[in-house]
Amino acid sequence: MSEALIIGTPNSGKSLLFNRLTGMNQKVANFPGITVDISYGPMLANPALELVDFPGVYSLHSISEEERIAVRAFKKSLADEHLDYVICILDASRLEKGLHFAMQVLRECQLHGKPMLIAANMIDVLTKHDMHLDTRGLERSLGVPVLPISAKTGQGLRELEQAMDKNQVSQHQHVPVNFKAISDVELRRMAHNLAEDCGPKGDLLIRSQARLDAFFLHTWTGGAAFFLIMYLLFQSIFTWSAPAMDAVGASLAWMAALVLPLITPGVIRDFVKDALFGGIGAFLVFVPQIFVLTMVVGILEDSGYLARAAVICHQPLRIFGLTGKSFIPMLSGVACAIPGIYAARTVDSPYKRWLTYFAIPLMPCSARLPVYTLIIAAFIPAREALGGLVGLQGLAMFMVYFFGMMCGLLVTSLVSRVGPHSQQDMPFVLEMPPYRLPSWKPLLRNSWNRARHFVTKAGAIIFLVTVIIWILGYFPNGGTDLGASWLGRMGKIIEPIFRPLGLDWKYGVALLSSFLAREVFVGTLGTLYGIEGADNDMVPLVDQIQSSGLPVASGVALLIMFAIALQCVSTLAILRKESNSLKLPVQMFIAYAVFSYCAAWIGYQVVQLF
Amino acid sequence: MIKTLWELMQGEKCLVQGFSQALDESYRVRLMELGFHPGEQVTCVQVPRLGAPKLYRVNNTIYSLDDSVATLVDIRVSE
Numbered sequence: 063m064s065e066a067l068i069i070g071t072p073n074s075g076k077s078l079l080f081n082r083l084t085g086m087n088q089k090v091a092n093f094p095g096i097t098v099d100i101s102y103g104p105m106l107a108n109p110a111l112e113l114v115d116f117p118g119v120y121s122l123h124s125i126s127e128e129e130r131i132a133v134r135a136f137k138k139s140l141a142d143e144h145l146d147y148v149i150c151i152l153d154a155s156r157l158e159k160g161l162h163f164a165m166q167v168l169r170e171c172q173l174h175g176k177p178m179l180i181a182a183n184m185i186d187v188l189t190k191h192d193m194h195l196d197t198r199g200l201e202r203s204l205g206v207p208v209l210p211i212s213a214k215t216g217q218g219l220r221e222l223e224q225a226m227d228k229n230q231v232s233q234h235q236h237v238p239v240n241f242k243a244i245s246d247v248e249l250r251r252m253a254h255n256l257a258e259d260c261g262p263k264g265d266l267l268i269r270s271q272a273r274l275d276a277f278f279l280h281t282w283t284g285g286a287a288f289f290l291i292m293y294l295l296f297q298s299i300f301t302w303s304a305p306a307m308d309a310v311g312a313s314l315a316w317m318a319a320l321v322l323p324l325i326t327p328g329v330i331r332d333f334v335k336d337a338l339f340g341g342i343g344a345f346l347v348f349v350p351q352i353f354v355l356t357m358v359v360g361i362l363e364d365s366g367y368l369a370r371a372a373v374i375c376h377q378p379l380r381i382f383g384l385t386g387k388s389f390i391p392m393l394s395g396v397a398c399a400i401p402g403i404y405a406a407r408t409v410d411s412p413y414k415r416w417l418t419y420f421a422i423p424l425m426p427c428s429a430r431l432p433v434y435t436l437i438i439a440a441f442i443p444a445r446e447a448l449g450g451l452v453g454l455q456g457l458a459m460f461m462v463y464f465f466g467m468m469c470g471l472l473v474t475s476l477v478s479r480v481g482p483h484s485q486q487d488m489p490f491v492l493e494m495p496p497y498r499l500p501s502w503k504p505l506l507r508n509s510w511n512r513a514r515h516f517v518t519k520a521g522a523i524i525f526l527v528t529v530i531i532w533i534l535g536y537f538p539n540g541g542t543d544l545g546a547s548w549l550g551r552m553g554k555i556i557e558p559i560f561r562p563l564g565l566d567w568k569y570g571v572a573l574l575s576s577f578l579a580r581e582v583f584v585g586t587l588g589t590l591y592g593i594e595g596a597d598n599d600m601v602p603l604v605d606q607i608q609s610s611g612l613p614v615a616s617g618v619a620l621l622i623m624f625a626i627a628l629q630c631v632s633t634l635a636i637l638r639k640e641s642n643s644l645k646l647p648v649q650m651f652i653a654y655a656v657f658s659y660c661a662a663w664i665g666y667q668v669v670q671l672f
Numbered sequence: 673m674i675k676t677l678w679e680l681m682q683g684e685k686c687l688v689q690g691f692s693q694a695l696d697e698s699y700r701v702r703l704m705e706l707g708f709h710p711g712e713q714v715t716c717v718q719v720p721r722l723g724a725p726k727l728y729r730v731n732n733t734i735y736s737l738d739d740s741v742a743t744l745v746d747i748r749v750s751e
Contacts, residue, residue: 121705125698156732162705246701250709257731272717275734281721373736377723380738386725489699490725490738491706 065112065144066105066226069136070151071163072118073495075183077101079151079213080115081504083223107223111146114139122166123246126488128412140174146228147177154182154195154210158257161200165249168204169241177231179207181222186212193262200260205237214501274497278370288374291367292393298358306350314343332541333532341528341578345521345632348400349513355394355401356509359408362390364500368408369492376490382471383478385411385490388418392470395425399633403640404512411488417474419637419646423628423654424470426463429580433624434462436584436600440607441617466625473657516636523635531578544589549574559659563623563666564616577629615669619662626658675749677708677728678742680716686747688712695744707731708745 070076084103101115116139117132124130139145150167152160164180171178180200188195200208207225211218225231244252278284318339325331362368368390376386387409395402402422409415426434442458534549535541544550545568553571560570568590576583584600591606628634628651637647680686688710691700707730708714717734718727725738737745 121702123698123701123705125702158731159705159707159733250704254709271734275718275727279718279720279724279727284720369736373720373725373727376725376738489741490736491703491741492725492736493706494727494734494736 063110063112063144064146064228065114065142066146066149067114067116067136067139068149068151069116069167070118070183071120071153071160073493074118074151074153074160075213076118076151077115077504078501079181079183079211080113081501081507082213082216082219083107084113105223105226108226111226121163122170126412137170137174140170140176145176147179147231149179149181149226151181151183151213153184155184155187155262157195157261158253161257162250162253164204165241165253168206168237169244169249172237172241177206177228177235179209179225179231179234180204182208182210183213185210186215186217188262189217191262195262196260200256203238203256203260205235205239207231207234271496275370275494278367279373284370284374288371291362291371295355295358295362295390296393296397298354303351303354306354307347310347310350311343314339314346329536329540332536336536336541337529337532341525341532342521345524345579346517348398348632349517351398352401352404352516353509353513355397355405356512357505359390359394359405360505360508361500363408364498364505366495366497369494372492373494382421382475383417384421384471384474385409385414387411388414388421391418392421392425395422395427396467398427398429399423399425399630400516400636403633403636404516406640413488416641416646417478419641420477420650421470421474423630423633423637423650424466424473424626426466426625427580429630430466430624432581432584432600433576434459434621436587436604436607437617437620437624438462439600439604440612441614462621462625465622469626469661515639523638524631527631527635528578531575535575544571544586563619563662564613565620569620573623573629577631579632580624580630583624613670615666618669619666622662622665623658626654626661628654673749674746676743677714677716677737677745677747678726678739680714680726680728680747680749682716682719685713685715685750687750688714689746689748691746692744695741699741703741703745706735707733713750714747 068076068080080101080103083105085106100117102112105111105113116136119129119132119136122133122136124133140148148167148171150164152164154160160182168178182195182197182200185195195210197208197210209218209222209225211222213219241249278287318335321339322331322335325334359368362371368387371389372386374386375389379386379388388406390408391402391406393402394405399422402425403419406415406418406422409418438455438458442455445454446452447454447457531549534552535544535547537548539546541547545553550567550571553567553574556570556574557567560566560573568587571590572583572586575586584603587607588603591603593602593606634647634651637650638644641647674689675686676692677686677688688708690710691703695703703709712730715729716726717729720726723739725736726742727734727736728742729735
């Protein structure tokens, strides 16, 4: 199958054009070593031609390892005999920048003997402002076909599709200049002159954009808008996805009710019930949350607000070694680390994204909430303080949430100072895209791809760990007594580790099982204390913990451990996939295990003093 | 008088003069590719409070630069 490669700078409308030409019939893949997607799919008008949507890069002179990999892959593609030609898309409303990039691409195409055509996008914006692009002049100067299009309105797409023929593109290559011999400085000067000669004359910046920036970046109005938008984002993760998450849970319960009676009671039935329906169900419920968050972050990105939010958050987060773009992934991590790690793709600096990965698992996710509720209910009296202004339990909950967030920021602060030097870091130079209405179809497609990625890529790892933990908890006594199982024995073996925190083997087993999902801690502890349904009604378990004589210091130690430890298989699996590295999740797991234990021990000792 | 881009006030225009030696060569090239090349006119369009990155306009594009980069771009304020 022959191929055509689409390349362009970020915000040039490249992906929208790709979606138009392929009719959304596409597959998404990753370059090895980077998190940027590459999409490919057959062209609607000519299914024999496969279009490849290359990641947007500002230049073929890379300034980060991630860009280097992408540019190297582009140059490698040019050497591929299946590649017919290259389509370079540029933003006609910001011609000079686009032309400079197009000339760099043209130089590489010349070097590899590949034809090229230019799609000058956003022609609708020029038409709206009664402005003109001299495409004939550009064609004469560059020697390649230049087609004015609007990926948004569809203007000029028919002509582009007709021009997308290998022979036709090849016949129209009359490049008058040997770009291979031209220096970068000269290339820049040529782009500048050509933009002056052939580009639209006049001010294209829409006044409404300046007015919106004045509003969204103003200290008071911008601050209020920021908090409102972040509140809505938070609501979308917690509330809007809840009905779909409930529906997934109910569907699995319905399927289990249908399937389980057909299986003879025994090990297979228990496996299907607990490991398959229970284990798979525990991670499938996250799918709607990932879908909704990807949609909302996509809307913020497409509308142009994400760049403004990054400007607002940049200065406070920079103190902790992060960037403004780290804020949304971290906020998402307060609901669940998994969508938060996915959202970190919006952090374009690989180094800052790497630091953001460190912070996200320390955000107090919703899975920690049942554990915090149990421990606080067991150890903190339900009294009011400050003249009834605050309840002690509510205050404790706030403090543990705050503690988690501060730990996240302190860790990134420390890692950014003592970790690998930020040689790979990119300076904070952020293009402010124009405000616009999002294109819904690509957003839906992207959200669907992300949810599918979670199920297909992380699902295998999560399922494997689920099966291992199920086997350890089930054998050798057929799941009749968790305390006597291999998992129970492991809990007793590791009891000396938890003894300095005043915790016995039951807590060790509950901590091991919470590796599946943190909230499993409550149910496991209930089972070990002989209380069924503790995850739905905690009161008997709270009474049991209080009567067991567990000291308050141990409760504090448990809270600290849960606030820091990274015992979540789904988070580790996603970190492995997104960072393309096994080293990062393993290092983080060990580092946070040591950190959480040391902090819990200090907390235990301090509380013992009072 | 030569100043740095970071010192430019809201609404002021300037011409880019060059870059500090402290700016890495690859970043210098990138800034020039984005339009901040010597001789180019840049306008400071917005100065958010509390030290947040400022907004600069080059041609028909607006960029946000923080002080770590903007202090390394030498400019001459236009009348």
